[in-house]
Structure formats: structure tokens, C-alpha cells
Amino acid sequence: MPQSETELMLKGYGLTTAEIFYRMPDYRNVLNTFVWQDYDLAPDHPKLFDFIDFWQSEIEGPLHSVRFTHRKMISPGEWRHITGEFSYH
Template identity: 35%
Template structure:
């Protein structure tokens, strides 16, 4: 268990993923759940879907 459970640390991660399933995000969250004692309290996903480039 983390030393300071009352401290909330922010973690920002940017990655290219496939919407709407977000398999990379799910792999990361599953890994975290299985291997790291710290608890993730909240997950926010921001998506900037681009249909074409100019």
C-alpha cells in the first residue's frame, strides 16, 4: 500500500488508441489493477477525432 493514502497524485498519459474501445487504455488499467497497489480513483478520456488532414 502507498505510504500516503490521503494524497491524490495526478497522472496524465497521452497515447494514440482506437475508439470507442480504447484497447491500450484498457491494457494499461488492467496492468495497473493486477500489479500496482495504488488505487486509481478516476479516469477521464479526451478524444480529438480527426476525419481528415489538410
């Protein structure tokens, strides 16, 4: 069963964004870019490296370089469960 984004963030996942530069298969002097984004665990980034392995084995455009960033959206200490809210005017 897939987990929600909130559940992933509470387990330590953060949003990883990678900009992938690759050479066009027919024109090796032309670089193109592809942006990949998913929730992943730092510092090992297993999903990102699985995608790079997939790219190298299945896609014809050879990789030139990969630039990525990782940002945790929330941490478990920032989460509070609230059962009700009262407004006072």
C-alpha cells in the same frame, strides 16, 4: 513493424489523453495524478483499458478515478496524396 502516427490516424485512431487519479500507497488520503497519452480507437479504447488493467495488477497505488478525452486528428476523407506543387506569382 511499428506503424507511423499518420498511418494510425488514417486507420481511424485518434489521440487519447487520460488523467489518472490514484492514492499514494503509504498515504491513502493523498491523491496524485498521472497523465497517459497514446493513439487509440474510440469508442472501445483498447489501449487505455489495457493500461488501466496493467495499473491495477502491477502498481501499488490504487486508482481513484480516470478522466479521459479522445480526439481524431484527421480522417481518411481529409487526406489527399499530392505528387507535386506549383507556385504561381
